[in-house]
Amino acid sequence: MRDAYVIGAGQTAFGAMPAESYRSLFGTALARAVESVPGEFDRETVDEAVVGTLGVGGRQLGLSAPAATEHAGLGGIPCSRIENACAASGYAVRQAVQAVRSGMADVVLAGGVEVMSDTSSDVTKYWLGVSGETEWERLTGTTFAGVYAQMASAYLDKYGATGEDLSRVAVKNHANGANNPKAHLSFECSLEDAADAPIVADPLNLYHCCPTSDGAAAVLVASEDVAEEYSDDPVRVAGVGAASDRVGLFQREAYTAIPASERAAGRAYDRAGVGPGDVDFAEVHDCFAIAELLAYEDLGFCDRGEAPRLLAEGVTDPDGDLPVNPSGGLKSKGHPIGATGAGQVVEAFEQLTGQAGERQIPGATRGLTHNVGGSGGAAVVHILERESEVAR
Amino acid sequence: MRDAYVIGAGQTAFGAMPAESYRSLFGTALARAVESVPGEFDRETVDEAVVGTLGVGGRQLGLSAPAATEHAGLGGIPCSRIENACAASGYAVRQAVQAVRSGMADVVLAGGVEVMSDTSSDVTKYWLGVSGETEWERLTGTTFAGVYAQMASAYLDKYGATGEDLSRVAVKNHANGANNPKAHLSFECSLEDAADAPIVADPLNLYHCCPTSDGAAAVLVASEDVAEEYSDDPVRVAGVGAASDRVGLFQREAYTAIPASERAAGRAYDRAGVGPGDVDFAEVHDCFAIAELLAYEDLGFCDRGEAPRLLAEGVTDPDGDLPVNPSGGLKSKGHPIGATGAGQVVEAFEQLTGQAGERQIPGATRGLTHNVGGSGGAAVVHILERESEVAR
Numbered sequence: 001m002r003d004a005y006v007i008g009a010g011q012t013a014f015g016a017m018p019a020e021s022y023r024s025l026f027g028t029a030l031a032r033a034v035e036s037v038p039g040e041f042d043r044e045t046v047d048e049a050v051v052g053t054l055g056v057g058g059r060q061l062g063l064s065a066p067a068a069t070e071h072a073g074l075g076g077i078p079c080s081r082i083e084n085a086c087a088a089s090g091y092a093v094r095q096a097v098q099a100v101r102s103g104m105a106d107v108v109l110a111g112g113v114e115v116m117s118d119t120s121s122d123v124t125k126y127w128l129g130v131s132g133e134t135e136w137e138r139l140t141g142t143t144f145a146g147v148y149a150q151m152a153s154a155y156l157d158k159y160g161a162t163g164e165d166l167s168r169v170a171v172k173n174h175a176n177g178a179n180n181p182k183a184h185l186s187f188e189c190s191l192e193d194a195a196d197a198p199i200v201a202d203p204l205n206l207y208h209c210c211p212t213s214d215g216a217a218a219v220l221v222a223s224e225d226v227a228e229e230y231s232d233d234p235v236r237v238a239g240v241g242a243a244s245d246r247v248g249l250f251q252r253e254a255y256t257a258i259p260a261s262e263r264a265a266g267r268a269y270d271r272a273g274v275g276p277g278d279v280d281f282a283e284v285h286d287c288f289a290i291a292e293l294l295a296y297e298d299l300g301f302c303d304r305g306e307a308p309r310l311l312a313e314g315v316t317d318p319d320g321d322l323p324v325n326p327s328g329g330l331k332s333k334g335h336p337i338g339a340t341g342a343g344q345v346v347e348a349f350e351q352l353t354g355q356a357g358e359r360q361i362p363g364a365t366r367g368l369t370h371n372v373g374g375s376g377g378a379a380v381v382h383i384l385e386r387e388s389e390v391a392r
Numbered sequence: 393m394r395d396a397y398v399i400g401a402g403q404t405a406f407g408a409m410p411a412e413s414y415r416s417l418f419g420t421a422l423a424r425a426v427e428s429v430p431g432e433f434d435r436e437t438v439d440e441a442v443v444g445t446l447g448v449g450g451r452q453l454g455l456s457a458p459a460a461t462e463h464a465g466l467g468g469i470p471c472s473r474i475e476n477a478c479a480a481s482g483y484a485v486r487q488a489v490q491a492v493r494s495g496m497a498d499v500v501l502a503g504g505v506e507v508m509s510d511t512s513s514d515v516t517k518y519w520l521g522v523s524g525e526t527e528w529e530r531l532t533g534t535t536f537a538g539v540y541a542q543m544a545s546a547y548l549d550k551y552g553a554t555g556e557d558l559s560r561v562a563v564k565n566h567a568n569g570a571n572n573p574k575a576h577l578s579f580e581c582s583l584e585d586a587a588d589a590p591i592v593a594d595p596l597n598l599y600h601c602c603p604t605s606d607g608a609a610a611v612l613v614a615s616e617d618v619a620e621e622y623s624d625d626p627v628r629v630a631g632v633g634a635a636s637d638r639v640g641l642f643q644r645e646a647y648t649a650i651p652a653s654e655r656a657a658g659r660a661y662d663r664a665g666v667g668p669g670d671v672d673f674a675e676v677h678d679c680f681a682i683a684e685l686l687a688y689e690d691l692g693f694c695d696r697g698e699a700p701r702l703l704a705e706g707v708t709d710p711d712g713d714l715p716v717n718p719s720g721g722l723k724s725k726g727h728p729i730g731a732t733g734a735g736q737v738v739e740a741f742e743q744l745t746g747q748a749g750e751r752q753i754p755g756a757t758r759g760l761t762h763n764v765g766g767s768g769g770a771a772v773v774h775i776l777e778r779e780s781e782v783a784r
Binding site: 079098264 | 446450451453456458462468469470475476482483486487491493496523524526632638639643769770
């Protein structure tokens with residue numbers, strides 16, 4: 001089966017944008033992805049589109065994919081919405097890879113979009129809650145922060161970690177996001193700021209939670225047969241892995257890990273023929289601070305219980321051995337649910353093509369993206385590499 | 393790229409089933425698909441799942457795919473929800489074909505599910521409405537029946553067709569559905585019954601509209617590399633075609649055709665290397681009577697304006713040259729939104745493997761399924777054939 005390449009990727013800023021709609025945001029993201037293609041590229045070249053969105057607010061719950069693509073000037077092509085809660089557009093990228101590998105399409109747009117800032121907090125709470133298990137989590141009153149708070153409590157208890165370990169995630173990611181012109185919360189925070197924030201769901205405080213954002217992201221995936229027409233040095237999708245799990249946390253085999261992430265990463269590493277030590281940077285799903293710590297362990301960056309040490313020692317800082325979330329992550333860059341997974345791939349594309357500006361990781365040739373749906377009912381991992389720089 | 397085959401397919405009955413949930417229905421459909429595989433087949437063989445659902449009633453709006461598959465005993469595999477309104481699971485089957493052709497999976501479950509009968513009529517109206525264009529159709533008061541009524545009005549006006557032409561769709565499909573133990577409305581109706589029914593949205597009356605149903609369907613798609621392990625004579629997916637269009641009818645290039653259907657069919661015929669005259673039967677998307685007439689023309693079964701004649705002459709009757717909707721179609725078999733497209737493939741599988749009982753079309757070797765999202769914002773067509781019987 002033929003390989004798939006990312007030939008272009010772009011996104012809107014993430015943030016609260018009351019003047020925008022899901023359609024305008026999606027159109028902007030596509031326009032930026034098209035601009036990012038090194039060679040001549042006409043959007044009419046796109047054979048197919050996959051749009052990830054949860055549909056927060058219920059704006060266009062049916063046919064939101066054709067509704068978004070028609071506005072973006074992609075008339076008539078096969079397109080569909082994919083939904084896996086917060087992993088919607090990570091899965092959209094994966095589906096684009098399948099479409100290209102299947103021979104049924106040469107260039108596929110994988111994108112995502114969400115508008116979250118114009119609804120009331122009750123509506124937002126509802127729409128976040130739907131990514132939990134309905135009968136036993138949402139309808140019994142558990143908020144989405146509450147689900148991750150249970151994971152955080154279990155982790156702190158099991159490994160003797162502290163609130164400060166959680167706060168360090170915020171400090172690092174805000175420092176990174178301050179260098180990202182597309183970030184929602186693009187300010188730095190101190191360890192004291194993070195530690196003193198009001199509690200959202202104990203032990204998680206405000207700085208341990210990502211914001212709810214508006215935004216869109218778009219990734220252009222092309223087959224090896226045509227990628228060279230658009231780029232001398234496209235980014236290869238070296239590995240893809242996905243997995244699911246019980247939707248309800250209480251039915252999961254572990255509270256101190258996200259097993260779907262571990263399985264998804266294992267598959268992606270296998271397909272790419274690499275391991276965690278071969279990755280130059282990673283964008284991981286830090287919807288809550290505990291999620292970034294779990295990701296270090298689920299993705300094999302360190303042993304179980306070692307994530308706080310990895311973070312505290314600066315290994316995942318931009319100048320560390322394995323920078324994590326150079327974009328600012330969900331915490332600082334923002335988390336427009338359906339756009340997040342594709343947005344991670346946008347960051348990886350910019351890093352791998354040397355276009356990440358002040359966030360640039362020197363010599364980045366292989367990156368990993370990690371996108372989680374709900375509290376771990378779904379996960380998807382991509383390994384992307386700049387082929388020209390990789391010894392194969 | 394390797395070919396894809398349907399090795400098994402099954403569904404629940406369609407109807408009002410207050411004791412069932414989306415999970416129990418999906419599990420039953422999968423169990424029946426597994427039972428239908430001729431050889432030994434363990435559901436643990438399934439590599440991946442794609443679940444089509446609109447999510448009517450908002451039961452599990454996020455992560456409904458893992459929620460359905462976990463209950464069906466498919467733990468941990470990659471799975472995602474696909475949504476294209478009423479074409480959700482037609483697209484799920486297409487995505488399964490892509491997954492198999494991509495080499496990333498050998499056996500993929502494409503299914504669909506919807507529970508519609510336990511909500512109030514206002515809730516149902518809302519959830520049907522979301523498949524129209526939100527700003528200019530749903531929010532301005534146009535019901536979904538109202539959208540198709542506009543198409544019916546335009547068609548009757550343009551071609552001098554009559555309400556009786558619409559009613560004949562109901563008479564044929566109810567006669568077919570009366571032979572289908574899985575049909576929701578499994579009774580016959582006379583032309584008088586159909587003509588005298590109360591108006592829903594002029595010119596469409598009650599017999600010109602499909603019911604809202606509960607139900608689930610499941611299709612097992614396998615690669616050519618493994619299909620023979622499970623079946624000596626699997627059903628080949630000879631052609632797949634999909635297309636999108638403007639979601640709002642008022643922005644469409646035609647009211648008297650569904651251009652997305654025409655484009656999707658064109659692609660499917662091209663890929664299969666056949667034409668409309670090579671098809672032995674078809675399951676088409678008759679959500680409203682006008683939709684079946686348009687389908688005849690969009691799929692190339694006859695020229696524009698000729699559909700009423702085709703129907704009246706009995707060409708699409710079970711003993712005609714091109715039987716359409718031998719299952720009873722959406723009109724009589726029922727229309728549980730997310731399950732409909734996969735349910736069409738279930739019927740095609742049963743026809744092609746000689747298991748359609750009293751509905752069996754003698755010698756059926758090639759069938760077409762046609763699934764429409766909304767009023768034509770999306771469409772997907774599959775051409776399936778019993779390879780052993782087809783001269784290639």
